[in-house]
Amino acid sequence: MINVIVSGFNGSMGQKAVKMVNESTDMQLVAGFNPVVKDLNPENYGLNKNVKIFNQVSKIDTKADVWIDFSIPSAVFDNTKFAIGKGIRPVIGTSGMSEDQTAELKKMADAKGLGGIIASNFGLSAVLMMKFAQVAAKYFDESEIVEKHHEDKIDAPSGTALNTARLIYQARGHEQIPHSNNDPMHTRGGDYHGIKIHALRLPGFVADEEVIFGGVGETLTISQSTTDRESFMTGVKLAIHEIMSIDHLVIGLEQII
Numbered sequence: 001m002i003n004v005i006v007s008g009f010n011g012s013m014g015q016k017a018v019k020m021v022n023e024s025t026d027m028q029l030v031a032g033f034n035p036v037v038k039d040l041n042p043e044n045y046g047l048n049k050n051v052k053i054f055n056q057v058s059k060i061d062t063k064a065d066v067w068i069d070f071s072i073p074s075a076v077f078d079n080t081k082f083a084i085g086k087g088i089r090p091v092i093g094t095s096g097m098s099e100d101q102t103a104e105l106k107k108m109a110d111a112k113g114l115g116g117i118i119a120s121n122f123g124l125s126a127v128l129m130m131k132f133a134q135v136a137a138k139y140f141d142e143s144e145i146v147e148k149h150h151e152d153k154i155d156a157p158s159g160t161a162l163n164t165a166r167l168i169y170q171a172r173g174h175e176q177i178p179h180s181n182n183d184p185m186h187t188r189g190g191d192y193h194g195i196k197i198h199a200l201r202l203p204g205f206v207a208d209e210e211v212i213f214g215g216v217g218e219t220l221t222i223s224q225s226t227t228d229r230e231s232f233m234t235g236v237k238l239a240i241h242e243i244m245s246i247d248h249l250v251i252g253l254e255q256i257i
């Protein structure tokens with residue numbers, strides 16, 4: 001049995017993760033973590049009475065194999081460090097970590113021989129979109145990204161948009177055409193090494209992304225649309241099974257599918 005702690009257990013994604021764990025025959029939820037909650041009675045969250053609820057990381061004493069994290073950008077680095085320190089395999093979906101933070105966590109986990117994953121997106125359509133964008137990047141020198149999310153999303157740009165830009169940048173062998181910064185009202189979005197990222201936050205969206213490549217007399221648009229957060233759980237479940245048998249931390253679901 002794979003024992004799982006869900007960090008951010010009562011958030012939108014945390015609840016989906018809890019449901020996925022509860023419906024899996026080879027996993028069991030042993031604890032939920034959220035420093036914001038006051039009520040530590042699991043039954044008040046619809047959970048089994050044996051599940052422990054923690055609101056202080058220092059009090060977490062439950063033995064676990066996997067730490068699923070769908071919390072908030074400002075907390076995910078420390079949460080993951082805690083999990084790795086305790087020898088709990090991290091499965092991290094929370095966005096907002098810097099490249100340096102991700103690299104530091106990988107170094108920590110690898111040094112301990114601990115399997116784990118940090119994935120900007122656990123959805124198949126987004127992973128494929130990023131793969132296709134890497135292919136297209138070799139043929140088109142210019143591209144922009146438009147990401148559209150629900151109005152409650154804290155961070156911008158999304159982790160997926162940043163990761164898409166990184167992958168495009170790498171696929172081009174780091175050669176980018178410089179763009180002008182003459183944009184006093186920031187109407188041209190953010191800039192990742194010459195790749196513009198535009199972030200929309202509106203009710204009606206869950207998570208969508210378009211990567212638009214422009215060439216002479218033609219454009220190519222690769223787009224994906226998430227309509228239900230349930231879609232992320234296939235990737236989370238697959239990742240949990242995979243990281244149980246590896247001895248290092250992988251960055252991106254594409255590394256294991």
Ligand SMILES: NC(=O)C1=CN([C@@H]2O[C@H](COP(=O)(O)OP(=O)(O)OC[C@H]3O[C@@H](n4cnc5c(N)ncnc54)[C@H](OP(=O)(O)O)[C@@H]3O)[C@@H](O)[C@H]2O)C=CC1
Nearest residue numbers: 008010011012013034036070071075093094095120121122
């Ligand atoms: N990789 C992927 O495939 C996906 C990633 N995400 C990412 O997952 C994250 C969560 O998204 P979502 O569920 O929509 O957000 P929510 O705001 O719905 O959930 C976040 C939860 O984390 C809680 N929380 C606050 N502080 C901490 C902390 N220090 N440690 C643990 N939990 C904490 C919040 O509590 P409270 O509300 O009480 O403040 C809330 O319950 C975001 O970064 C999002 O971008 C989302 C979808 C897919």
Ligand SMILES: O=C(O)C1=N[C@H](C(=O)O)C[C@H](O)C1
Nearest residue numbers: 095120121153158159160207
């Ligand atoms: O906050 C969200 O909703 C999502 N966050 C992730 C991101 O920042 O890329 C993944 C997906 O876009 C949904």
